[in-house]
Amino acid sequence: MTGQVRTVDGRVAGRRGQATRQKLLDCLSEMLSSSPYRDVKVIDVARKAGTSPATFYQYFPDVEGAVLEIAEQMATEGAQLTALVEGRNWVGKAGWAAAEELVEGFLDFWRANDAILRVVDLGAAEGDKRFYKIRMKILNSVTNSLTESMKELQAKGKVDKDLSPAAMAGSLVAMLAAVASHQKGFQTWGVKQAELKPNLALLVHLGITGKKPTK
Amino acid sequence: MTGQVRTVDGRVAGRRGQATRQKLLDCLSEMLSSSPYRDVKVIDVARKAGTSPATFYQYFPDVEGAVLEIAEQMATEGAQLTALVEGRNWVGKAGWAAAEELVEGFLDFWRANDAILRVVDLGAAEGDKRFYKIRMKILNSVTNSLTESMKELQAKGKVDKDLSPAAMAGSLVAMLAAVASHQKGFQTWGVKQAELKPNLALLVHLGITGKKPTK
DNA sequence: TCGGTAAGCTGACGGCATGACAGGACAAGT
DNA sequence: ACTTGTCCTGTCATGCCGTCAGCTTACCGA
Numbered sequence: 146m147t148g149q150v151r152t153v154d155g156r157v158a159g160r161r162g163q164a165t166r167q168k169l170l171d172c173l174s175e176m177l178s179s180s181p182y183r184d185v186k187v188i189d190v191a192r193k194a195g196t197s198p199a200t201f202y203q204y205f206p207d208v209e210g211a212v213l214e215i216a217e218q219m220a221t222e223g224a225q226l227t228a229l230v231e232g233r234n235w236v237g238k239a240g241w242a243a244a245e246e247l248v249e250g251f252l253d254f255w256r257a258n259d260a261i262l263r264v265v266d267l268g269a270a271e272g273d274k275r276f277y278k279i280r281m282k283i284l285n286s287v288t289n290s291l292t293e294s295m296k297e298l299q300a301k302g303k304v305d306k307d308l309s310p311a312a313m314a315g316s317l318v319a320m321l322a323a324v325a326s327h328q329k330g331f332q333t334w335g336v337k338q339a340e341l342k343p344n345l346a347l348l349v350h351l352g353i354t355g356k357k358p359t360k
Numbered sequence: 361m362t363g364q365v366r367t368v369d370g371r372v373a374g375r376r377g378q379a380t381r382q383k384l385l386d387c388l389s390e391m392l393s394s395s396p397y398r399d400v401k402v403i404d405v406a407r408k409a410g411t412s413p414a415t416f417y418q419y420f421p422d423v424e425g426a427v428l429e430i431a432e433q434m435a436t437e438g439a440q441l442t443a444l445v446e447g448r449n450w451v452g453k454a455g456w457a458a459a460e461e462l463v464e465g466f467l468d469f470w471r472a473n474d475a476i477l478r479v480v481d482l483g484a485a486e487g488d489k490r491f492y493k494i495r496m497k498i499l500n501s502v503t504n505s506l507t508e509s510m511k512e513l514q515a516k517g518k519v520d521k522d523l524s525p526a527a528m529a530g531s532l533v534a535m536l537a538a539v540a541s542h543q544k545g546f547q548t549w550g551v552k553q554a555e556l557k558p559n560l561a562l563l564v565h566l567g568i569t570g571k572k573p574t575k
Numbered sequence: 576t577c578g579g580t581a582a583g584c585t586g587a588c589g590g591c592a593t594g595a596c597a598g599g600a601c602a603a604g605t
Numbered sequence: 606a607c608t609t610g611t612c613c614t615g616t617c618a619t620g621c622c623g624t625c626a627g628c629t630t631a632c633c634g635a
Binding site for chain 4 (some may be wrong): 152156157159161162165196197198199200203
């Protein structure tokens with residue numbers, strides 16, 4: 146499917162090579178969590194991985210290239226987020242549960258990958274299509290499912306027809322992503338995690354169904 | 361109030377110095393719009409401003425320091441966003457108008473300052489308190505006003521009392537900020553600007569009042 | 576008009592990251 | 606032990622960073 150792993154100069158990487166490569170990715174990932182993206186240097190990553198800068202450049206064109214790789218891996222895992230929405234029933238108590246679990250799952254995923262997601266967000270906002278695509282890959286899985294759910298509700302006449310499901314789903318998902326990436330901020334400020342989740346769930350429910358949830 | 365403008369080594373800047381300083385800030389601002397934050401180099405900014413790198417370091421400790429300056433200026437202008445919420449009536453038609461104008465004003469402000477806001481967002485997400493403070497300065501003006509509005513509605517019994525106004529306002533503002541910073545993305549994808557705004561306004565209205573708007 | 580003083584700017588330099596290359600180290604098969 | 610292809614590193618040219626001494630410019634009081 147994805148073809149073999151190759152070095153920058155075209156050689157196929159063997160077992161040892163792949164291990165080194167992965168170690169570099171892991172170290173980079175760690176560095177992204179601990180220091181500003183702008184200050185992450187190839188030489189530091191290489192040192193941390195117990196190798197030399199030259200080795201880094203054998204597997205990646207530059208830091209950005211390696212980041213894209215990590216992001217790609219994460220995006221693949223992120224596809225599982227679809228499961229949070231797909232086949233859900235948005236009516237009655239089940240609807241409230243669906244909203245709650247969506248919020249929960251989303252925040253968890255974001256917390257687990259916050260460092261790399263920050264960089265992806267920045268890249269996407271700066272207009273880099275490669276990052277944008279990755280961000281889409283993650284968000285689309287949720288957005289599309291939500292859009293479908295809303296369309297169904299519209300078809301049954303339970304939601305105003307003049308709403309754009311895509312825009313609504315997109316806005317909700319953007320909200321979740323934004324809140325998720327500033328979770329620490331909310332905490333530092335006055336808002337507790339416990340208060341945040343029900344509010345988000347409420348907004349999601351209101352947005353999708355147009356009605357207050359029955360808890 | 362703000363004291364005099366000073367160089368890094370403590371001298372007070374005169375008229376000429378301030379002009380140079382401002383020119384550097386303008387050029388930096390421009391560069392942030394046209395190239396990735398990570399790739400903005402002091403030497404490029406200096407060249408663009410028709411001066412030397414050494415001059416840059418006379419006024420700013422580093423690129424980040426200069427960015428903070430720009431962000432500070434923007435945050436001051438951003439305080440006017442409060443006007444979009446303060447003293448608003450959220451009942452009936454006026455409520456819908458309030459929601460619409462809030463969304464409109466927010467997206468406009470973001471579009472006008474997207475480059476610097478991206479960087480502020482990143483800095484805040486990375487945990488830098490200085491950037492976080494600036495982000496707060498902008499968002500708080502809106503968040504606090506919204507929180508007050510909700511509390512009033514709660515006092516009148518028009519909104520559930522078990523909701524946290526702060527969390528709700530924070531979530532809504534975070535949503536607006538997120539959607540605003542990915543406006544281009546939404547367009548590139550299938551969602552049109554014209555569809556986006558009413559949906560956001562609807563969500564804001566639903567979140568604040570708990571009810572569907574009367575248009 | 577004429578210094579004197581402080582502001583303003585720059586050339587130059589050591590230091591470090593980048594990115595390329597060639598050659599040596601290593602593992603696996605014969 | 607030898608060969609082959611993979612893997613790593615020493616080294617080097619290049620370019621940016623951040624700092625300093627020192628030069629130029631503007632302002633001001635005598």
